[in-house]
Amino acid sequence: MSTNATRRRDWFRAVAADGDVANSCDGRSCPLLSGGTCELLANATTAVYDEQTTSPELFLALVRTPSRPAVVFARDSRIGRAHQPRPARILNQRGAATIYPHLR
Template identity: 50%
Template sequence: MPGAKGHTSLVVSRDRGRVRDWGSELEREGVRVVRCAARNCPQLGGGVCDVLAGADAAVYDEETLDPELFLGLVRARLRPTVLFARDIPRDGRHHAKFTRVLDHRGAATIFPHLR
């Protein structure tokens, strides 16, 4: 993530390996990373996720997370830019391939779960 040094990114996936490896890549770039498996996400019940609200960006694993969480992201009043990603396994590790962006105003390049 160019220019992200010193920023906080939330990495959200239900796959532990992806959360670990995607987060490690960002940390090598100087990004502070918070990891989340989205298991008890307050957004699913219409609540506010303070971790998401405090992040500068969020990386959302569109392959392991469900449409309900996506809708929670779209509806969230306090949300950073969300980068949707798919996994590219290489050299024994997981690597994020960014596919779409949901900006802080709610505009998305495409709604990934409606394809």
């Protein structure tokens, strides 16, 4: 998830290139923001969110979602002309955020 269309496209390609099933969204109209259920999140094994464009409201909605996969918050990393997700912290299934300063 990223509000940045170029990152969203490139990150989708990077995840799919590893053989994982990938979906993407911009997060702006996420049903979690209004207390609903996100079908993409509900059917995912792992979710990657753009740390720089995830709103505080969406972060809190993710923390409060009782049944969700692990969420990886990533920063953008450029490799050539392509954008790649670089993990910065993980929100596990119990709602604990683990920060990895060495990954920043």
